[in-house]
C-alpha cells in the first residue's frame with residue numbers, strides 16, 4: 001500500500017483556486033443532458049465521481065465534448081428523457097451523486113438498465129428512493145440485497161402524482177426525485193417522511209433546476225410541488241463553483257497554522273451549504289474574511305465547539321480533525337449518516353483520532369473529541385474514503401507530522417489534493 005509521509009509543517013500560506021464542486025458538476029451534467037439546447041459547463045470537476053457520470057452519459061448516447069483538462073464540457077441536451085435501444089450496464093463506482101440521480105433519471109424513458117458500483121456502494125442504501133419511484137410506477141429490481149445496489153431498471157416512464165419519500169438517511173434520494181419530477185406525466189407532490197437530513201444539498205438541487213428553467217415550490221422542506229409541463233432549458237453557459245467541502249481543508253489549515261489561506265471560486269454568493277463550514281470554524285475562534293468569490297482564514301487560537309452538524313456532514317469531518325488543535329472538548333452531533341457514506345465515518349474517525357492520542361467518545365449519531373496534551377504521530381488508515389485522507393492532512397501541523405495510508409483515495413473528489421496542500425506549505 002502506498003503511504004504519504006507529511007513532515008511537520010510550521011506555516012501554511014497562500015491562495016488556492018478550489019476545483020469544481022462535485023455536487024454541482026454531477027447535477028449540472030444530468031440536467032444539461034435532459035435539457036433543450038447545448039450547455040457549456042466550465043470549471044467542471046475532474047475526479048472519479050464525475051468520470052463515472054460522464055462515462056455513463058456517453059454509454060447512454062449523450063453527445064458531449066471535453067476540454068483537454070476535462071474542466072470544460074459542451075453537452076447537447078436531449079430535450080427530454082434518456083431512451084436506450086439495447087440494455088445498458090452502468091458502473092458508478094462509489095459516487096452517490098451519480099447512482100441516486102441516474103437511478104431516478106433512467107426510469108423516465110424507455111429501456112433496460114443495470115446500475116452497479118464498488119463493493120462499498122452495495123452497502124449504501126437506496127431503498128427509500130426506489131420505494132418513492134415505485135409509487136410513480138417505476139419497475140426496479142434489487143440484484144443482490146433488498147434496499148441496496150446493484151439494481152435493474154425496466155424503464156417505461158414515470159407517472160406523476162403524490163409521492164412520499166423518507167428523508168432521514170440521505171438528501172440525495174429527494175434530490176434524485178426532484179430532478180425527475182418535471183419530466184413525469186403529471187404534477188408531482190412530494191411529502192417527506194421523517195426529518196430531512198443534509199437540507200442545504202436540496203437548496204443546491206433547486207437552485208440548479210431553477211437555472212435550467214424549472215421551478216420547485218418548497219414548503220419548509222416538508223412538502224415540495226413541481227408543476228407539470230415544465231421543461232429543462234439550457235442556460236447556455238454554467239460556471240461550476242469551487243467545491244466548498246474541498247475548501248474546508250484549506251480554511252482549517254489557515255486557521256490552525258497560517259499565515260493566511262485564501263480559497264477562491266467559492267464565497268458568500270455560493271449555493272453550497274458547505275460554505276457554512278467557515279462559520280463553524282469562526283465559532284472555534286478562527287479569523288475569517290468573506291468575499292463574493294473567496295474566503296480567507298487566518299491563524300487564531302482555537303477553542304472547542306458543540307454543534308449540530310446535520311447541515312454540513314462532509315465538512316464536519318474537517319472540524320473533527322481541527323479539534324485536535326483546539327482547547328476543550330468538541331462535540332459534533334446529529335451526524336448519524338456519517339455511518340452510511342464512503343465508510344462508517346463515525347467509527348473510522350474515532351479509531352484514527354485515538355491513534356494520535358485524542359480522547360474520543362463515539363455515539364450512534366455523535367462524536368466528542370478532546371485533544372491530547374501531546375499529539376502522537378501515526379499511520380492513518382483512510383478506508384478508501386477521500387475525506388479521511390484529506391482531513392487527516394491537518395495533523396501535519398503537529399510537531400511530529402503524520403503518515404497517510406493510501407493517499408490516492410482522494411481521487412474521488414480531489415485527485416491532486418496533496419500536491420496542492422504541500423504547495424501552500426513550501
Ligand SMILES: O=C(O)C1=C[C@@H](OP(=O)(O)O)[C@@H](O)[C@H](O)C1
Nearest residue numbers: 023097170171172198201313314
Ligand atoms: O447531494 C449531494 O451532492 C450530496 C449530499 C450529501 O449526502 P447526504 O444527503 O447523503 O448526506 C453529501 O454528503 C454528499 O457528499 C453530496
Ligand SMILES: C=C(OP(=O)(O)O)C(=O)O
Nearest residue numbers: 094095096097314341342
Ligand atoms: C458522501 C460523499 O459522497 P457521495 O456523493 O458518494 O455520497 C462525500 O463526498 O463525502
